[in-house]
Amino acid sequence: MAKEVATTKAPSAVGPYSQAVQAGNTLYCSGQIGLNPETGKFASANAVDQATQALHNLREVVTAAGFDFGNVVKVIVFMADVNDFGDINKVYDQFFGGAKVLPARSAVGVNGLPLGAKVEIEAIAVKN
Secondary structure, three states: OEEEEOOOOOOOOOOOOOOEEEEOOEEEEEEEEOEOOOOOOEOOOOHHHHHHHHHHHHHHHHHHOOOOHHHEEEEEEEEOOHHHHHHHHHHHHHHHOOOOOOOEEEEEEOOOOHHHOOEEEEEEEEOO
C-alpha cells in the first residue's frame, strides 16, 4: 500500500502531488527545486545555490520517510541551462560522492521548470 510522505523541512508541493510516496521498501520522491522552505523564496538566482538547496530539500524528504541518501538508487537532475551541468555536478558530488554505491543518474536540459527554477532534482530510494 502506498503512503504519502511530507515534511515542513522541505517546501510544500506547488501542485496536486506529494513530496514523496513510499510503496513497500521503495520511496519515490517528487522533484525538489531550490526554494528555502522557511521563506518560500529561491536560495538565490544562481544555479549552484539552487542545486544545493534542492538537494538539502530532497534530503529532508528522504529523511522524513526514514531513509537516507545511502538508500538512493536513482537521481534525475533537470536543468534549465545545460551549460550549468559542470557546476551542478560539483554540488551533486558533495552530497553523493562518498556513497558506497553511487546512484544511477540522468541529467537533462529542459525548456523550463516550475516557478522559473534553474534546477529540479528527484530521486528513488530503496531500503533492503
